[in-house]
Amino acid sequence: MSRVLIVEDEAHIAQGLRYNLQAEGHQADVAGDGEDALARLLDPAEHFDAVVLDVMLPGKSGFDVAALLREKQNYVPILMLTARGRAEDVLKGFASGADDYLPKPFELAILIARLEALLRRSTWTRRNAPSTAAESPANPKDAPAVPAVHDRQGDAPPQPDSFSFAGKSIDFAELELRSLGNTIHLTVMEAEFLRYLVRSNGRIVSRKALLEDVWGLHEDTDTRAIDNFVVRLRRYIEEDPSRPRHLLTVRGVGYRFLAEPE
Numbered sequence: 001m002s003r004v005l006i007v008e009d010e011a012h013i014a015q016g017l018r019y020n021l022q023a024e025g026h027q028a029d030v031a032g033d034g035e036d037a038l039a040r041l042l043d044p045a046e047h048f049d050a051v052v053l054d055v056m057l058p059g060k061s062g063f064d065v066a067a068l069l070r071e072k073q074n075y076v077p078i079l080m081l082t083a084r085g086r087a088e089d090v091l092k093g094f095a096s097g098a099d100d101y102l103p104k105p106f107e108l109a110i111l112i113a114r115l116e117a118l119l120r121r122s123t124w125t126r127r128n129a130p131s132t133a134a135e136s137p138a139n140p141k142d143a144p145a146v147p148a149v150h151d152r153q154g155d156a157p158p159q160p161d162s163f164s165f166a167g168k169s170i171d172f173a174e175l176e177l178r179s180l181g182n183t184i185h186l187t188v189m190e191a192e193f194l195r196y197l198v199r200s201n202g203r204i205v206s207r208k209a210l211l212e213d214v215w216g217l218h219e220d221t222d223t224r225a226i227d228n229f230v231v232r233l234r235r236y237i238e239e240d241p242s243r244p245r246h247l248l249t250v251r252g253v254g255y256r257f258l259a260e261p262e
Contacts, residue, residue: 002049002119003027007037007065008081009057017052020108021115034060042072050077050118052111053098055089063096070097075175075185077118081106087217094215095229099188121188163198165259166246168237170194177236184236189215194233197247197257206254230255 004026008014014030021028029048031037034057040046055062066078080098082089090101100114163170168179175191177184186194196214197205207226211217230249234241245261 001025001027003029003047004115005029005031005037005040005048005051007031007034007051007053007057007062009033009054016108017111020112024112024116033058034062034065037065038068041069041074041076048076050079050115052079052081052115054081055083055093063092066093066096066098070187073185075187077121077188079111079115079118090215090217091226091229094187094189095232097187118188163195163259170198179237186236190233190236193229194237197255198259201257201259204250204253204256208254210254 004021006014006017006021006028008017008030009032011032014032018028018030029040031040037051037053038060041048041051053062053065057065060068062080066080069076069078078098078100080090080093080101082093082101082103086103090103093101099118102111102114161171161173163172168177170177170186170191172191172195175186175188177186177194193210193214196210210226230247231241234244234247237246238244246258248256248258250256
């Protein structure tokens with residue numbers, strides 16, 4: 001049974017979610033503000049499999065809660081609830097560390113489907129993590145220079161599960177980026193953003209494509225938030241983020257990923 005923390009200050013919404021999640025077979029707890037949520041999520045004696053996190057909270061906002069959790073290396077899946085029509089909240093939520101978003105007002109069935117998708121992803125990741133060090137290359141340079149692809153059912157194009165470049169290795173299944181003996185934990189959206197760029201290696205990717213294909217937002221969204229997101233990713237993959245060699249800006253268009261810069 002999965003345990004979910006609902007962080008919502010409107011009691012009728014929180015209790016309604018709690019009742020319906022319990023009806024779906026989940027254990028659900030409620031926190032009414034950001035401070036209470038952080039205290040419970042960071043308590044070693046407590047364990048939650050996912051968080052439904054409202055943006056507008058008294059005290060610390062949902063953005064603050066997500067950012068502080070990631071800062072403390074807590075990577076519990078976060079489904080963030082944002083105000084209707086505020087795409088900037090969506091992008092800010094992803095920048096703070098959210099894994100998915102849902103605008104208010106929402107349909108209950110959609111929220112449950114999104115939440116259960118995050119729970120399945122988390123369970124799948126744990127089950128498919130390598131059991132021994134021998135199952136993954138000891139040296140990232142020994143890994144294949146092109147994405148390793150699992151066979152998948154259906155008509156969707158295969159998705160790379162790992163990718164290595166310039167002494168770095170991205171494990172999309174484990175949501176990890178390894179570089180020079182260090183491991184950086186990625187959110188789902190960070191991993192999907194990088195996966196999209198990797199699949200387009202060498203080609204220019206427009207901001208419109210990133211907004212629509214990765215985040216599901218309309219092209220008229222303010223793109224400054226996506227630029228800020230790229231700045232953070234450069235800190236992960238570039239030796240000198242101020243002079244990027246792998247994740248390049250194409251002025252007026254978008255971005256270009258180069259696994260092997262010229």
